[in-house]
Amino acid sequence: MSKDFSVHVEHITRVEGHGNIVLDVKNGKIEKLQWNVVEAPRFFEAMLRGQQYNELRPITSRICGICSIGHSLASLKATEDAFDIKITKQTAILRRLAIHAENMQSHILHIGYLVAPDLFGVGSVFPLVGKHTDTVMKIVKLHRLANEMSDLICGRTIHPIRLIVGGFSLVPTERQLLHLKNRLAEAQDLTKELAVVIQSVADKLPTFTRETEYIGLTSDSEYALYDGVIASTDTGKHPAYRDYKEVINEYIVPQSTAKYAKHARESYMVGALARFNLNSTQLHPVAQEVAHMFRLKPLTYNPFMNTIAQLVEFSHSIEDSLLLINSLLDQGIKQEKPVKPVVKAGRGVGIVEVPRGILVHDYTLNSKGYCTKANCIIPTNQNHANIQLDMEKLVPEILTKSQKEIELTLEMLVRAYDPCISCSTHYLDVIFV
Amino acid sequence: MxxxxxxxxxxxxxxxxxxxxxxxxxxxxxxxxxxxxxxxxxxxxxxxxxxxxxxxxxxxxxxxxxxxxxxxxxxxxxxxxxxxxxxxxxxxxxxxxxxxxxxxxxxxxxxxxxxxxxxxxxxxxxxxxxxxxxxxxxxxxxxxxxxxxxxxxxxxxxxxxxxxxxxxxxxxxxxxxxxxxxxxxxxxxxxxxxxxxxxxxxxxKKYRQKVNIDKKNWSSLLVANYNHAIWEEHSDVCMECGSCTMVCPTCFCYDVKDNVSLNLKEGNRVRTWDGCLLKDFTKVGSGEVFREEVKERYRHRFFRKGNYLPERYGFVACVGCGRCGSACLPDIADPCNLINELGHFNSEEDTGKYFIKEETEVLEKGIIHVPRSATIKKIIPFNEIDTLFEIELDDKKPLGHKPGQFVEVSIFGYGEAPFGISTPPGDSPVFEIMVRQVGNVTKKLCLLQPGDKVGIRGPLGNGFDVKTFEGKTMLFTSGGTGMVPMRSLINHILDPKQRDKFKEVIILYGAKRPKEITFMDDVDRWKKVSNVQCELTVDRCEPSECWGGCTGLITALFPKIKADKIDSKNTIAVVIGPPVMYKYVIKCLQTLGVPDNNIYVSLERRMKCGVGKCGHCQMNGVYVCKEGPVFNYGKLKQLPEAFE
Amino acid sequence: MKQKPRVAVFDFADCEGCELQIANLEEEILDLISFVDIVSFREVMKEHSDSYDIAIVEGSIMRPMDEERLRGIRSHAKILIALGACATMGGVNKIRNQWMPEEVKKDVYGDANLKGNELFDVFQTKAINEVVPVDYYIFGCPIDRDEFKSVITAIALGKKPDIPRYPVCVECKKNENICQFELGAFCLGPITRAGCKAICPTHNSPCEGCRGLIKKQDTECVKEVLERYKLSYEDIRRRCTMYNYGRKECSYDE
Structure with a gap:
């Protein structure tokens, strides 16, 4: 093959948001290799300035359609932290169900609609409809279930309605929860069947590895999603959550409208694989089974396996949701009023694990409850540097392949991270390097 | 008992x-x-x-x-x-x-x-x-x-x-x-x-809210205060949100829509609650809104409760539940408050009975929502916007209509629209309508081909009672699309079998432009019939257009009527045209000496259900689709909203 | 057989939630592709074509480079549909229009030198119709899936989409909700375009006006209601900022 070539992928497809890949090779040497985020910046932190505390949630939800439940929960946790609100046990369970619903919805969308076409060698899910009808219908069913679960818990999948400061504006009825429980139980078998199909094409996932740091929430009591302390595979736990900046050091680069981040090394990774690497022993049995099918063990350093970690988590979310629903039914679901906030000045930080990794909302509110300062740290931002470094190691290893294959492998790498670029283009408190 | x-x-x-x-x-x-x-x-x-x-x-x-x-x-x-x-x-x-x-x-x-x-x-x-x-x-x-x-x-x-x-x-x-x-x-x-x-x-004894005027007196109280300032004062703060009609136990108006599934293969015709407070309630295909001002809509709701339905059915259509009062944010919807407020003015004026059709026997079958299947036989374009459709009912039975009646033409997926029938009554299953492209149904109709199917409901509404015109001189005045039902009536009267029963026939016909003149073949034929005077005019004529006739508004044709032919007292005048035309033409007729009770008009409103149920065509208390579209002017003239 | 209309989906500054609502049609997407060819939809497919009849555009316009791209799209498309609040009216992206772009940039990026970097060359947020003509609007944040279906089928059948021009209250009352005002909340339902099935009040949350105001926020009736419920004009002003900042006229005829 020619020793001079370029790969320019403008607006990489089947990812959320706008990103470009630039690769220039001259005389077999890499001249330029860049992962660029070109999404228009949206200035969310500026939008929050002067907004009343109960409007922060609906506005930040609009940062991202896919992760709107995650943003809502991080936002509520930050506001509630600032006001010292203690939510009820029922609210805590329902919020965990909300995060599972989003995790399931986002993961199955990524596995089924965004990654599967690569594994089957097609451009989108549409051609699969005819050839692999069964598989597509399984994916559609699971996706529908995850959406209906979000609708039930949050009022709407995209931009939830029922999540409000102090609790829920409305909670599901016992009858609705029983119905959901039955649906989830059926879905578990469907998930296993889907895992078998994915297993049959998993050899299409490149066997690339690069040692890096993995960061996520961890908790003694559960596989951490809604609550936990920040932990790293390099440095262990960092319990002071308000000092999250000691772990997450953000900086900006000129080719990107999104920030980059680092910690102990030059880059780190967040998301399903990071959580798996940190907390895999806390996964429920069926999830463990799925992990075993793919021989997924901590520490896995292959970023392409993030998709498999998502499949494992999907299974875990079903199992955990079933347990949560049971505990709700046992204690009896009540139409609780949200905890009424006592408005006061202060700073609040909310950290949750969303499908793509750690999400931080950090608000400063004045004595009337209006926001004076806001910072949101987005999972995808934390992955950009890791994507860049992965590319730099990956390209020399595959340089002998055809240009088309190189392009596809690079695209698959970016996709594996399931980047959420709309999310990642909002920043404040810039740290200059 | x-x-x-x-x-x-x-x-x-x-x-x-x-x-x-x-x-x-x-x-x-x-x-x-x-x-x-x-x-x-x-x-x-x-x-x-x-x-x-x-x-x-x-x-x-x-x-x-x-x-x-x-x-x-x-x-x-x-x-x-x-x-x-x-x-x-x-x-x-x-x-x-x-x-x-x-x-x-x-x-x-x-x-x-x-x-x-x-x-x-x-x-x-x-x-x-x-x-x-x-x-x-x-x-x-x-x-x-x-x-x-x-x-x-x-x-x-x-x-x-x-x-x-x-x-x-x-x-x-x-x-x-x-x-x-x-x-x-x-x-x-x-x-x-x-x-x-x-x-x-x-x-x-526990009620704190009490209406001070006995409900049997609501009607006269409202009528006496039709033009009172209160309607404007209150409606100034009306949000036009329709909540008062949505929560009302006696409101029953509805809208009908066709929903089509995403595969474009099937669909549903659904009806949903509608409310007369909403601006689009009276909007017709051509875009005209018949109760444009909030004031009019606000007043309509109270009149419907306290005057229109009482006149029609004998009861006040408010049961006093108070739902509208508590649903109305600016709190102007509560009939109790409004009637009490009006009550202070203590008017003694007469109620005045409006034109309401007497109830006849109950039709056993009830309303059939499924239209009869029919086939388009011929499509004849008159000009860019007007097209004549010849339609045959698939059951081969005659439509059985009177001149002046209309049909609802249905295209599944698009909806229904009312059309005047332009052919005279007869034994044939074939009839004609004229289609002017203004809305979804009419635009779609014009894309259909001979052989395509449409649905027909009707004949609907009140047509002309031609028998009562016998022995009279007939003066027909039509403007624009008003010629459609008029042609049905004229051809019926000029039918050789009928012609002897009527005296002189005078036809006045105006269109905006020469090219908008429809049924020219008929016009030419009428001109040749003895004892028929047929006069045409156009509002304006572009230099590029060929027009040797009269230019000016329809009223310009009245001086052309040969005075010796008119025995005003024994003349029946029929007027059909755009809303704006009536006032002026009727003035001309009155000048001629035609008594109001000899004048017949056909009015256009939003006729949706065609059977006096959905409420959209209401002019004050009158359902145009049921009591009209043909009205006797003498009876209708006091009705506000009819000719405003 | 008649050739299927070719449809392309594009996005600008937004959360892509409205596109996701299309994906969330689940198996009904298959019905959709039975009568249209989707030739470009970056969020879910790799293929792309510049030959299309219908462009569905999501998101607001923030930079000259976006404007240029949008004009290109318009020139290819016979029909352009604005999808969602960001595209139809600027949506939450217009909140920042309260301040000048330079001010916002400084606020967010500090003193970083961004001169000459076109990625950061932002102006005041614009809705799609502030740059190119729009043929059809699908309102909402996010859009309602049923309304999307009804607009698409209407366009396919050649009829005018049935977008309500009455306020959310109509749908809210049909759902038999307790009025948000009665619950002490402040709701934009009475002056916001319906079509969302009053989803927010139905889930016991006040309307935020995401489908656009059909009455000006300073009309007599609004003032009357504010006074009656002891709310300040500041309340409505701030609430209207979320989706309707800088919209002078009501969007009655869009």
Whole structure:
């Protein structure tokens, strides 16, 4: 093959948001290799300035359609932290169900609609409809279930309605929860069947590895999603959550409208694989089974396996949701009023694990409850540097392949991270390097 | 009539309700709490019932005329296939207050009169009402002063809380059977019967809201104040949100829409609640809105309650539930407040009877929502926007229309639109309509080909009673598309078999531009008939257009009428044209000396259902689709909104 | 057989939630592709074509480079549909229009030198119709899936989409909700275009006006209601900022 070539992928497809890949090779040497985020910046932190505390949630939800439940929960946790609100046990369970619903919805969308076409060698899910009808219908069913679960818990999948400061504006009825429980139980078998199909094409996932740091929430009591302390595979736990900046050091680069981040090394990774690497022993049995099918063990350093970690988590979310629903039914679901906030000045930080990794909302509110300062740290931002470094190691290893294959492998790498670029283009408190 | 009264312990009543629920024959619905308010909802156990409620957010009307209901399912793939569907689960509604029962009886008068609505009728027949006497009074309710706080009809069973027991008044055989089958009851003692009266009287004293004008006087009060400043003052702060009509137990207007599935293969024709407060309520295909100002719509709602329906049916269409008052954010919707406020002006003026068609026999079949299948035979374009369609009914039966009547033409997926019939009555299954492209249906019609299928409902409305014109001179004045129904009438009268029955015929016809003149062949033919004078005019003529005739408005043709031919007192004048035309033409006719009672007009409004149900075509209290479109001017002239 | 209309989906500054609502049609997407060819939809497919009849555009316009791209799209498309609040009216992206772009940039990026970097060359947020003509609007944040279906089928059948021009209250009352005002909340339902099935009040949350105001926020009736419920004009002003900042006229005829 020619020793001079370029790969320019403008607006990489089947990812959320706008990103470009630039690769220039001259005389077999890499001249330029860049992962660029070109999404228009949206200035969310500026939008929050002067907004009343109960409007922060609906506005930040609009940062991202896919992760709107995650943003809502991080936002509520930050506001509630600032006001010292203690939510009820029922609210805590329902919020965990909300995060599972989003995790399931986002993961199955990524596995089924965004990654599967690569594994089957097609451009989108549409051609699969005819050839692999069964598989597509399984994916559609699971996706529908995850959406209906979000609708039930949050009022709407995209931009939830029922999540409000102090609790829920409305909670599901016992009858609705029983119905959901039955649906989830059926879905578990469907998930296993889907895992078998994915297993049959998993050899299409490149066997690339690069040692890096993995960061996520961890908790003694559960596989951490809604609550936990920040932990790293390099440095262990960092319990002071308000000092999250000691772990997450953000900086900006000129080719990107999104920030980059680092910690102990030059880059780190967040998301399903990071959580798996940190907390895999806390996964429920069926999830463990799925992990075993793919021989997924901590520490896995292959970023392409993030998709498999998502499949494992999907299974875990079903199992955990079933347990949560049971505990709700046992204690009896009540139409609780949200905890009424006592408005006061202060700073609040909310950290949750969303499908793509750690999400931080950090608000400063004045004595009337209006926001004076806001910072949101987005999972995808934390992955950009890791994507860049992965590319730099990956390209020399595959340089002998055809240009088309190189392009596809690079695209698959970016996709594996399931980047959420709309999310990642909002920043404040810039740290200059 | 003396009604049988039983008693039942509250505990036994609960088991009665639970056995109804467990029986699963019925959808058992009752009053349950929703936050601090109440709603009718399906019961899963008797414990949920809240029979001491004050008022529900929505009245039980939603079970008879649901918010959205499918009238028929259609296929877009087959030539013409539509089926009426209805899910007919028998239902028991527990806890209906007397005023809501009365409201349903009022709705019966509208939906079960003349042309019955089968959907409504079936639901009425398959539903059992267990009413309950009011125990707690809602803040805005004024039912006591409306005398709708108690009722002795309209229910199958009626409960009264008399302490440890309920008194159960049996209102129907259905109710009696239900008790026999599912409940343990005892005969009421005379002291129980006394308790019922005591309870009712005690509650009646609790009302804080009271209307000061007896409801039989509302009509005259409103009419006397039709032009009062109050309408404007109040409507200035009206949000036009329609809430007052949505929560009203006596509002029954609806809209009809075609929904198509995403595969474009099938769809539903659905009807949904509509409200006369909303601006688009009276909007027709050409974009005209007949009650443009909020003031007019605001006033219309009160007149409908206090004047139009009382004139038509003999009752005030407000039961005093107070729902609109509490739903209205600026608090201008409550009839109690408005009537009391108007009452201070104390007017003595006469009510004035408006034009309302006398009710004839009930049509057995009721309204058929599925149109008759028909085939387009010929399409003849007149100009860029007007096209003549020849349509044949597939059952090969004649349409059976009178001149002046109209049909609703249906294209599944697009909807229905009204069209005047341009052919004279006859034995043929073929008839003609003219289509001017203004809306979804008309635009789609113009894309169809001969052989394509459409649906037809009709003939609808009130046509010309030609027999009464015999022996008279006929003066026809039409403008624009008004020529469509006029042509039906003219050709009928000029039919050689008929011609002798009438004297002189004068035809005046105006169009905007020469190219907008339609039915030119007919015009040429008429001109050749003896004793027929036919005059044409156009508003304006571009230099590029060929026009040797008169230029000017339609009124410019009146001086051309040969005065010796006109015996004004014995002349029947028929006027059909755009809304703006009537005032001027009628003035010309009056100058000629034609008596108002000899003038007939045909009016255009938003005729949606065509059978006087959906409410869109209403001019004040008159349904244009049912009492019109043909009206006698003499009778109609006092009606505000008709010629404004 | 008649050739299927070719449809392309594009996005600008937004959360892509409205596109996701299309994906969330689940198996009904298959019905959709039975009568249209989707030739470009970056969020879910790799293929792309510049030959299309219908462009569905999501998101707001923030930079000259976006404007240029949008003009290109318009020039290819016979029909352009604005999808969602960001595209139809600017949506939450217009909140920042309260301040000048330079001010916002400084606020967010500090003193970083961004001169000459076109990625950061932002102006005041614009809705799609402030740059190119729009043929059809699908309102909402996010869009309602049923309304999307009804607009698409209407366009396919050649009829005018049935977008309500009455306020949310109509649908809210049909759902038999307790009025948000009665619950002490402040709701934009009475002056916001319906079509969302009153989803927010139905889930016991006040309307935020995401489908656009159909009445000006300073009309007499609004003032009357504010006074009656002891709310300040500041309340409505701030609430209207979320989706309707800088929208002078009501969007009655869009």
């Amino acid at each position: 003396k009604q049988i009264v039983k008693t039942i312990t509250k505990k036994d009543f609960s088991s009665f309700v639970n056995s109804l629920i467990n029986d699963r024959t019925y959808d058992v619905v009752g009053v349950v709490a929703k936050g601090k308010r109440y709603v009718f909802d399906t019961l899963s156990s008797a414990e949920e019932l809240q029979l001491d409620y004050d008022v529900t957010i929505l009245p039980p009307k939603k079970y008879y005329l649901p918010q959205t209901e499918t009238l028929l399912k259609f296929s877009l793939e087959k030539p013409f296939e539509g089926k009426e569907i209805m899910n007919d689960t028998p239902r028991i509604i527990i806890g209906v207050h007397p005023y809501d029962i009365i409201a349903l009886e009022q709705t019966d008068r509208h939906y079960l009169d003349q042309q019955q609505d089968n959907f409504y009728k079936k639901r009425r027949e398959s539903t059992i009402i267990i009413g309950v006497d009011i125990k707690n009074v809602s803040e805005r309710s004024f039912v006591a002063s409306m005398k709708t706080n108690v009722t002795d009809s309209g229910f199958d069973l009626l409960l009264t809380d008399i302490g440890t027991n309920y008194a159960v008044t049996i209102g129907s055989e259905k109710g009696n059977k239900l008790l026999e089958k599912y409940a343990i009851v005892e005969d009421a003692s005379s002291s129980d019967l006394k308790k019922i009266i005591t309870v009712r009287n005690a509650v009646a």
